[in-house]
Amino acid sequence: MLEHAFVDQDGLHDFVFGGDGLSSRYDCLVITSQRAVEAVGAVLARAPSAAARARVLAMPAYTVGPATAALLASVGFSNVLGAGDAGNGSVLADIIVADATRQGALRCIFFPGRVRKDVLPQKLRAAAAVECDERVVYESRGVEGADAALRAALDAAGGAAQRAAPRAARTWVVFFAPGGADAAAATVAGRRLPAAAIGPTSAEFLAARGVRAAAVAAKPDPASLLAAIAAADAHDV
Template sequence: MKVILLKNKTTPSDPYDRIFQQHNYEPIFLPLLRHTPVNEQIILSFLTSDDFLDNYEALIITSQRSIETLGQILAKLHSFGRFNDILSKPSYTVGPATAHVMRQLGFTDVRGGDDAGNGQILADIIKKELRAGRVLFLTGQIRKDTIPRELKLAGFDLKELVSYRTEPLTDIVDRYTKIVSRLNKNDWLVFFSPQGTRYILDHLDHFSRLATIGPTTQTFLARRGIGVDVVAKKPCAESLYQAIVGDELSHSQMS
């Protein structure tokens, strides 16, 4: 059975690719967006500044793309004298996948992760654990307001640096049509974000099984009259896999 994942495949390894292959599914990645790193020199300069290292309590990074940009920047800093001071800074993430990659980069105090399934939960954790000080948020050009709003209301001095921009790919419909022409109605289509999906919403008739990685995308689809079969409880590969398997099991028991 095939699982069409409307996302870019993460490098060097993708947890969604790994877990579905392990369980005899065929994952197929269909990127809808192009992610381009930006402000690398600005971020590099700030991370190595005494201001960040001495005065900022923590780093917040909630997106896989921001982490990829950060990884490229850190690769240039191994000879920096206070490199370990960067890696020891408390780092708050959403979901286990981002937490795992941050640890792979060498960060030693990664927080949130499994315990933070969305931005609201992460903001609550930060408010509980830190005094209202200075915090750096590495984010995309398009981001939700939840974390900045909650932390600023709580008195935090939040500095945001945009680490990547996102643009829809121009050939989404053509690539989507070619892929779905080779599939059947038992295969799954998984939505990861509202961004880019509007281009294919008129072409969903082929699928009877739709899934989303979280409630935000589910709400986006519902407002357009599109219901989904499953919603992952957490924004991670394991949770998505369990949701899909659970749905298939319930249908097999009814048949």
């Protein structure tokens, strides 16, 4: 349904490496999506020097979920925080605020996509010990013809579901990001196929567009999503 594009890589490069560098202006990074990690990683690959890259990679990087944490580590970040202890942006914000309060203050730079929920930056800016700036690093756009392809796939899945035995495994429509929920909800709404969401943000985007998520992952990773779907199937939600 969506394709993703980096936003102003040259400008981001100047932002990260300009002047005395990112680490002179901020104490930590906040990156909550794999696409944002890819955008920042692409800039780090063009660092003006190994030393400049190393200074950024040494900064604490707060994130949500083990998958994004693993990607940050693969880019080279050595101090990844939150991760498996932060199942969503609200919990991550609480972790950052607690760290800032303990340390006295934290200056954070948040690298989101164009579509994101406000809870994390709002919580951070409401905390006296936290300063939070943000810079959009990627955006998502609809793929031409994807809506018709999705409609055909849902029609086929709905027909198969009607022919299946009552206790047969159900076909689920799974949403891995708020952007996907935004793009596909109108096509999914009104169908009898159950929907699942990778986390509460995607579930809220779906609900606002008339689709109830029958299963929501406790943590933003495939294993937790599968567990939520299995639990919903077991209870026939």
